[in-house]
Each structure stands twice: as structure tokens, then as C-alpha cells.
Amino acid sequence: MFEIRLGDKGEVVCEGRLDASNAAKAQAFLDALAAPEVVDMARLEYISSAGLGVLLRTQKRLLQSGGGLRLVNANRHIRDIFRYSGFDRIFQIDDGI
Amino acid sequence: MISKRFQRSFDALDQVFGFTRRFYECEEVPDAERLVFDFCVEEIFTNFVKYNRGNLQDIELALDRSGDRVQVSLTDFDVEPYDISRAPAVDISLPLAKREPGGLGLQLVRRLVDELTYDYTNRQSRITVTKNLR
Numbered sequence: 001m002f003e004i005r006l007g008d009k010g011e012v013v014c015e016g017r018l019d020a021s022n023a024a025k026a027q028a029f030l031d032a033l034a035a036p037e038v039v040d041m042a043r044l045e046y047i048s049s050a051g052l053g054v055l056l057r058t059q060k061r062l063l064q065s066g067g068g069l070r071l072v073n074a075n076r077h078i079r080d081i082f083r084y085s086g087f088d089r090i091f092q093i094d095d096g097i
Numbered sequence: 098m099i100s101k102r103f104q105r106s107f108d109a110l111d112q113v114f115g116f117t118r119r120f121y122e123c124e125e126v127p128d129a130e131r132l133v134f135d136f137c138v139e140e141i142f143t144n145f146v147k148y149n150r151g152n153l154q155d156i157e158l159a160l161d162r163s164g165d166r167v168q169v170s171l172t173d174f175d176v177e178p179y180d181i182s183r184a185p186a187v188d189i190s191l192p193l194a195k196r197e198p199g200g201l202g203l204q205l206v207r208r209l210v211d212e213l214t215y216d217y218t219n220r221q222s223r224i225t226v227t228k229n230l231r
Contacts, residue, residue: 053198076129077133089190089192090192
């Protein structure tokens with residue numbers, strides 16, 4: 001199960017498991033937003049390299065307009081994946097919105 | 098050990114994870130380690146799907162626990178050899194402008210497990226990862 005939507009504060013909320021079977025859904029949602037700023041991962045359980053690809057493509061798009069994603073509330077597993085991927089160098093990763 | 102074959106499709110991942118979940122519950126694998134093993138299973142499975150697209154054979158997943166040691170093995174049938182241990186590494190120190198999606202999955206698998214082996218016999222590619230539970 002994976003869900004992606006806009007939260008009350010305009011943040012992108014991800015829930016469930018972002019894997020190869022639903023990466024296209026996540027990419028389409030983010031591509032439809034002009035300038036997403038915050039992705040709340042408090043309820044995101046799992047991410048694979050397919051999900052990392054979604055975040056990386058979005059970050060590269062936003063780079064062209066001087067923006068960028070801030071990833072918040074990621075669990076320990078996801079933070080480990082970010083660190084091992086070098087994503088902690090190319091994303092702002094915080095504990096809260 | 099338990100094993101099962103799955104359709105060569107990203108859409109099979111739900112069934113794959115249902116199978117791993119039953120194994121974790123039966124073998125009482127800690128929650129944090131379940132995510133690691135699922136990550137390994139997905140990366141290897143999708144690697145087989147992506148790089149052998151013309152193949153109609155199912156992919157076999159085998160799971161085994163012996164003491165604190167869990168072994169995950171995926172087998173792709175009727176394929177050419179492709180030793181993932183020789184795949185080029187992604188430079189994770191590059192700045193954003195020079196990073197491109199792709200190539201990270203198996204590199205991360207190697208980072209997450211204690212042992213990764215590749216075996217090719219009788220046109221079958223088998224990747225096995227082993228991790229000790231801590």
C-alpha cells in the first residue's frame with residue numbers, strides 16, 4: 001500500500017511503502033506540483049531505490065528553479081538508506097515540519 | 098527453507114512481500130531487519146526483471162533462517178550471466194547536478210548485508226545475500 005497526497009500545510013505526505021510497483025504514481029504526483037518543498041515521511045514505512053529515483057528526479061527539476069525538497073520525519077531505515085545513498089548531501093533532512 | 102516462484106513483473110512485488118512477511122512472522126525476524134531483507138529482495142528481483150525483459154520465466158525466491166543467520170536467494174532462469182559484483186559503483190559524493198537515477202540498488206544491497214554471492218550454473222543466475230541478525 002502506498003499513498004501520496006497534499007497535507008494541510010501544503011506538504012507532500014507519503015504513507016506506506018514506496019517501491020518499484022508504485023514509483024510511477026509518486027513521480028506523476030510530484031511532477032504535477034510546480035514547486036513542492038516538504039515531503040513528510042512520518043508514515044512512510046519503506047523506500048527502495050525506485051523511490052530514491054523519484055526523489056532524485058524531483059530534486060534535479062527543482063534545482064533549475066532554485067528550489068529543493070526538504071525530507072522530514074523519515075524513520076531509521078529510510079535515514080540509513082539516505083545516508084548510504086549520499087542523499088544526506090543533496091537533500092535537507094529534518095526531524096519535523 | 099521456503100521458496101516460491103513469482104511472475105517477472107513489478108506488479109508481483111505485493112505478492113513477493115506477502116511471502117516474505119509470512120516468513121518473517123514464522124521465523125520471528127525483528128522488524129528493523131525485515132525492511133532490510135525486503136529492500137534486498139526488491140532490488141535483486143527488479144534487477145532481474147529489468148535486465149532480462151524478453152524472458153518469460155518466473156523468478157524464484159528462497160528464504161532460510163538458521164540460528165541468527167538469514168539467507169535470501171533469488172534465481173533467474175534461462176538467462177545470460179551477469180555478475181552484479183562487477184557492476185560499476187555509483188559515486189555518492191557527486192553534487193546533485195551530476196547525480197543520475199539508477200545503479201544504486203545493488204550497491205545498497207551490498208552495504209546492508211554481511212555477504213553477497215553470485216552463482217551462474219546451467220543458464221541460471223542466483224544471487225544470495227546473508228545477514229546475521231543482531
